[in-house]
Amino acid sequence: MREIKFRMYHLELKNYFENGTDINSIAYNSQFEMIDLNRVLWEQYTGLKDKNGVDVYEGDVLWTGVDYVYISFKSGAFVVISGIEDEMALSEYPIDEWTISGNIHENAHLLEEQ
Template sequence: MNFHEYIPIDDLICSCSDGPITRNFEDVILMQSTCLKDKNGVEIYEGDIVELADDFAVVKFDSGAFVIDYQNLDTEFELIYSIEVPIEAIGNIYEDHELLEVTK
């Protein structure tokens, strides 16, 4: 693919060792990185379910900042950058939503 080729806006093209892969955006959920890593070195993304100090929370982007939503109720937030206890990413709201049912 050269710079001037048209890429449809509704497709995502990724390159890999076997050549380009085209995925429809209906099959893909784009997740924004917080640029932080958990205690195991795993990158933390918006939508991740995290465990911290024996509590579970969801990482969200709200009012221009990444926050921890402790009850997943959009009511109690803490800036993720101010958390002083170790955080562990244990799943995400798209693939592991059953983890949230346990925390309610």
């Protein structure tokens, strides 16, 4: 069974919080200030790891060796989105052979450079 965990991207602070699934631990930042949960994007762990053993989450940008793609969650499934094939099921790709290069919020320019 796949491990269920999330990370949050704060839209105003422009940073990530990765404290697992305990709502009490992610509702506060490192200074114990309450985080406005209406201003964050929740991104779920795919259950997969990249070539370097790093957890792959939705929103991650990966280098395939040929181009950059990113992971999204649509219609109840994780998908890989690229400029070439648009979107395909995550299970169709060798994610463990690819490398995380960033995320869609901070590294979207990687996708545009293709």
